[in-house]
Amino acid sequence: MRRIISILMENEPGALSRVVGLFSQRGYNIETLTVAPTEDETLSRLTMTTTGDEKKIEQITKHLNKLIEVVKLVDLTEGAHIEREIMLMKVKATGAQRAEVKRTVDIFRGQIVDVTATVYTVQLTGTTDKLEAFIAAIGETQVLEVVRSGVSGISRGEKVLSL
Amino acid sequence: MLSGAEMVVRALQDEGVEYIFGYPGGAVLHIYDALFQQDTVNHILVRHEQAATHAADGYARSTGKPGVVLVTSGPGATNAITGIATAFMDSIPMVVLSGQVRSDWIGDDAFQETDMVGLSRPIVKHSFMVRDPRQIPDMIKKAFYIASTGRPGPVLVDIPKDHTAPHNTFPYEYPKKVKMRSYAPVTRGHSGQIRKAVDELLKAKRPVIYAGGGVIQGEASEALTALARKLNFPVTNTLMGLGAYPGTDEQFLGMLGMHGTYEANMAMHNADVILAAGARLDDRVTNNTKKFCPGAKIVHIDIDPASISKNVAAHIPIVGPVGQVLDEMLAMLDEQGSVGTDTKSLERWWQEIAxxxxxxxxxxxxxxxxxxxxxxxxxxxYKATKGDAYITSDVGQHQMFAAQYYLYDRPRRWINSGGLGTMGFGLPAAMGVQFAHPDAVVACVTGEGSIQMNIQELSTCLQYGLPIKIININNQALGMVRQWQDMQYGGRHSQSYMESLPDFVKLAESYGHVGMMVEKIEDLDSAMEEAFALKDRLVFMDIYVDPTEHVYPMHIADGSMRDMWLSKTERT
Structure with missing residues (x-):
């Protein structure tokens, strides 16, 4: 099962490598990973997606919690949550395809953020599913380059992950 | 005003450190100079950094206090890795100070540079890299605190050379308390869970208490013994837990697991309630977890939540210090007056065990x-030491025999590398034990394979006059490897022989010690007596034994707890 684990951790050198090291050392899998400082500059917010059965996820969260730099942790998939990923993509845009790509971008509520005679650079935000649907709609042969941010997430409602 | 190096030494003094085991080198020269100019922290010079970590480990295991190590950068640090991993696997409190090249050279492949924080990451509880000399007191305070609280373990402090330079001085204040928002080990088990566990124990018809190294680390032996006696439950200890419950007590079933006793493994398999206290249900205990104790409800007490339901699901998990949890169980039993166990069923259970x-x-x-x-x-x-020695061991058949046939009545008397299984552990660990207990009898049970992995420490023993007794059980083979080859590889003894052995008697003598060779059983007792009578000398007893002997019982791989070889020809 796919899980989104969100972590508040000390914004210190070496903290990220401990999180990543834990995954390789215990044979867990990281699918996406994003990390950046928060409004409190002593803290970083890290979001990762991983897969595993209940037992494995329980071990992952327990071991993450044991890391000294991990201050708080939540498995967002346990409750209602919002997840977003940003994707930048260069798409071949020549001839008749130029209009077709533009229409598809509009349907997915993306934006064309850079243009040349033959290439559109598209920006798209959404869930992982939506981004994948967009790639499929554009057709892989059209795609020149893709860069994705990995999943960021936050819980719905009044619940907050803070100190 | 103190330099970084002086702050390191002052912090150790403020921590009450008696001994620090180490080896000097370029990156730590400032610290060694500061050590030279004081006399409260005793530095013990080993002959190899691995031995420094094992000696600190032996000191920690036999006292409960963190062991302290000081090594230089590069090879000094990498040599310490095996000892750090050994301490990590057995949850031993240890603080390792490693030198690092000057901070502006880090990453340049400088002479004797290695990324020690990176290398050691999977085998430490935590690590620090000093980025400013002013951090030193706080980091060392935190290192000791983290190493010795919660589930203990090794903590590394990596110190670049420039941060210890004598010409840069700073005001020094050692923090009185540690405050860390991200580290708060549990101090109490959940009372509701403890109540549930007590109710389950009282209903038990075929209970077993299975106690591990956590009971020793958590100073919970007294509480465990009191609870077991009050309930009249049988007790088995893991390899790491030997001594947690008195080995000569009638309720003791011996060690359990791969080389556990028949009665301990049978009792486990047939149990209806198992109280796992400070034990982690590891693969050397459980055999195939799918077939593990099919009828048992498992009550699992551990200070580390990640240990619970990792290998075997617990029915009643209790996260907390094992001593506090057992004390609360005892208090609940006292409160209700009569103990209220199912005494009739227990009687039948004890008959079955008998x-x-x-x-x-x-x-x-x-x-x-x-x-x-x-x-x-x-x-x-056992006879020669009246069962009252500190016994360290190396790894292999001799380790299992020392676990099975020496009965440990007290905690912290049996010192061995259980989790990592580190050959070469025994002699340096014995040094640490002897420093901590200068008047105690300390013996290292080893084999001719293991002892050669840290034999150079005979020199350290001479320097400090450590009267350790080395019991070298010499079968001229890597016995445990050979046993597996006999049992699983058609007797093909691939590389498990030990030829070209040194003359251990002469070797011991050349290091200034006493060497003895024993070949006949009729000479054994008198030789032991003679050796232990030499109270101020290290005696190396080279004792020749049957090279074909196997350790039994032995779990049959992938079976249940009750599936055992009992001898070369009999199995359950």
Whole structure:
């Protein structure tokens, strides 16, 4: 099962490598990973997606919690949550395809953020599913380059992950 | 105003450190100079950094206080890795100070540079890299605090050379308290869970208490013993837990697991309630987890939540310090007046256990004409030391015999590398134990394979006059490897021989110690007596034993707890 684990951790050198090291050392899998400082500059917010059965996820969260730099942790998939990923993509845009790509971008509520005679650079935000649907709609042969941010997430409602 | 190096030493003094085990080198020269100019922290010079970590480890295991290590950068640090991993696997409190090249050279492949924080990451509880000398007091305080609280473990502090330079001085203040928002080990088990556990224990018809190293680390032996006696439950200890419950007590079933006693493994398999206290249900205990104790409800007490339901699901998990949890159980039993166990069922259970003990207690065959058996050596050691020595061991058959045949009545008397299984652990660990307990009898049970992995420490023992007794159970083979090759590889002894052995008697003598060779069983007791009578000398006893002997019982791979080989020809 796919899980989104969100972590508040000390914004210190070496903290990220401990999180990543834990995954390789215990044979867990990281699918996406994003990390950046928060409004409190002593803290970083890290979001990762991983897969595993209940037992494995329980071990992952327990071991993450044991890391000294991990201050708080939540498995967002346990409750209602919002997840977003940003994707930048260069798409071949020549001839008749130029209009077709533009229409598809509009349907997915993306934006064309850079243009040349033959290439559109598209920006798209959404869930992982939506981004994948967009790639499929554009057709892989059209795609020149893709860069994705990995999943960021936050819980719905009044619940907050803070100190 | 103190330099970084002086702050390191002052912090150790403020921590009350008596001994620091180490080896000097370029990156730590400032610290060694500061050590030279004081006399409260005693530095013990080993002959190899691995031995420094094992000695600190032996000190920690026998006292409960963190062991302290000081090594230089690069090879000094990498040599310490095996000892750090050993301490990590067995949850031993340890603080390792490693030198690092000057901070502006880090990443430049400087002379004797290695990324020690990176290298050690999977085998430490935590690590620090000093980025400013002013951080030193706080980091060392935190290192000791993290190493010795919660589930203990090794903590590394990596110190670049420029941060210890004598010309840069700073005001020094050692923090009185540690405050860390991200580290708060549990101090109490959940009372509701403890109540549930007590109710389950009282209903038990076929209970077993299975106690591990956590009971020793958590100073919970007294509480465990009191609870077991109050309930009249049988007790088995893991390899790491030996001594947590008195080995000579009637309620003690011996060690459980791969080389556990028949009665302990049978009792586990047939139990209806298992109280796992400070034990982690590891693969050397459980055999195939799918077949593990099919009828048992498991109550699992551990300070580390990640240990619970990792290998075997617990029915009643209790996260907390094992001593506090057991004390609360005792208090609940006291409160309700009568104990209220199912005494009739317990009586039948004890009868069943007595039957297993009678038929299949620990045993081995002796041969009047043939060579002596390794088990006899451990029995003679037990007799000669009246069961009251500190026994360290290396890894292999001799380790299992020392675990099975020496009965440990007290915690912290049996010192061995259980989790990592580190050959070469025994002698340096014995040094640490002897420093901590200068008047105690300390013996290292080893084999001719293991002892050669840290034999150079005989020199350290001479320097500090450590009267350790080395019991070298010499079967001229890597016995445990050979046993597996006999049992699983058609007797093809691939690389498990030990040829070209040194003359250990002469070797010991060349290091200024006493060497003795024993070949005949009739000489064994008198030789032991003679050796232990030499109270101020290290004695190396080279004792030749039957190279074909195997350790039994032995779990049959992938079976349940009750599936065991009992001898070369009999199995359950």
């Amino acid at each position: 039957g297993w003990r009678e038929v299949h207690g620990l045993r081995f065959e002796t041969n009047e004409q043939g060579p002596m058996k390794p088990q006899q050596v451990v029995q003679a050691l």
